[in-house]
Amino acid sequence: MRVLVIGANGLTGRRTVRLLEEGPHEPVAMIRNPEQSDTFDQMGVATVVADLEEPLDPALDGIDAVIFAAGSGSGTGPDKTLAVDRDGAVRSIAAVEAAGIDRYIMLSAMRADPESEGHPISHYLRAKGIADEHLRRSELAYTIVRPGRLTNDPGTGKVSLAPELKPGGSISREDVAALMVECLDRPATERATFDILEGETPIREALEKVEGDS
Numbered sequence: 323m324r325v326l327v328i329g330a331n332g333l334t335g336r337r338t339v340r341l342l343e344e345g346p347h348e349p350v351a352m353i354r355n356p357e358q359s360d361t362f363d364q365m366g367v368a369t370v371v372a373d374l375e376e377p378l379d380p381a382l383d384g385i386d387a388v389i390f391a392a393g394s395g396s397g398t399g400p401d402k403t404l405a406v407d408r409d410g411a412v413r414s415i416a417a418v419e420a421a422g423i424d425r426y427i428m429l430s431a432m433r434a435d436p437e438s439e440g441h442p443i444s445h446y447l448r449a450k451g452i453a454d455e456h457l458r459r460s461e462l463a464y465t466i467v468r469p470g471r472l473t474n475d476p477g478t479g480k481v482s483l484a485p486e487l488k489p490g491g492s493i494s495r496e497d498v499a500a501l502m503v504e505c506l507d508r509p510a511t512e513r514a515t516f517d518i519l520e521g522e523t524p525i526r527e528a529l530e531k532v533e534g535d536s
């Protein structure tokens with residue numbers, strides 16, 4: 323499959339592209355700025371310039387699956403949380419459906435909830451939760467991956483995975499990227515949502531236990 327990585331220049335996105343590049347799938351890196359293409363050119367990975375705040379249709383030409391690893395980041399205000407994490411994600415889901423692409427892997431967040439209240443980052447959790455709800459209501463073969471706090475530690479290849487985990491832990495971006503890539507070849511992870519943290523179970527084994535959303 324040709325897999326479009328949205329947010330390819332980000333910390334998780336770059337790791338995702340690198341893993342995809344090892345095969346059997348072919349990554350296409352979606353970047354916002356042509357100047358970001360050097361890293362991907364050196365890897366021999368195709369790039370496409372597009373912005374989640376604009377129509378995405380041209381970026382989806384020839385694409386078979388999408389991994390969403392973008393985010394407005396903590397350095398921007400609540401306006402970008404709405405524009406990117408909520409509206410940009412929803413726009414990408416609609417564009418993927420319109421393009422006739424079936425597979426969509428969403429990097430969400432633990433505790434994402436359209437009705438989140440009383441948490442210091444409730445606006446972010448609502449934005450992610452609304453995008454997730456939109457995806458669940460779509461016809462797409464989605465997987466919604468909800469990690470705890472992301473770290474830049476080396477991956478261990480082992481996770482803790484369940485429909486809902488006790489909040490508070492972390493997981494490396496490397497393991498999150500590896501898990502998302504692995505999901506591409508596991509139909510059992512389609513139309514499923516789960517939390518992940520660092521843990522003791524090898525990623526493949528953990529994914530074998532995933533059940534679809536009811």
Ligand SMILES: NC(=O)c1ccc[n+]([C@@H]2O[C@H](COP(=O)([O-])OP(=O)(O)OC[C@H]3O[C@@H](n4cnc5c(N)ncnc54)[C@H](OP(=O)(O)O)[C@@H]3O)[C@@H](O)[C@H]2O)c1
Nearest residue numbers: 329331332333334354373374375392393395430431471472
């Ligand atoms: N940080 C955490 O602890 C945590 C926990 C749970 C879930 N998550 C989620 O995990 C995902 C990845 O996080 P991360 O920390 O690895 O990401 P990151 O390093 O902040 O990268 C985010 C990427 O999104 C891109 N982006 C931002 N706005 C965009 C737009 N309008 N159009 C297209 N691309 C855009 C950025 O582009 P530029 O490179 O051009 O800036 C960047 O490459 C996010 O969805 C985040 O919400 C994070």
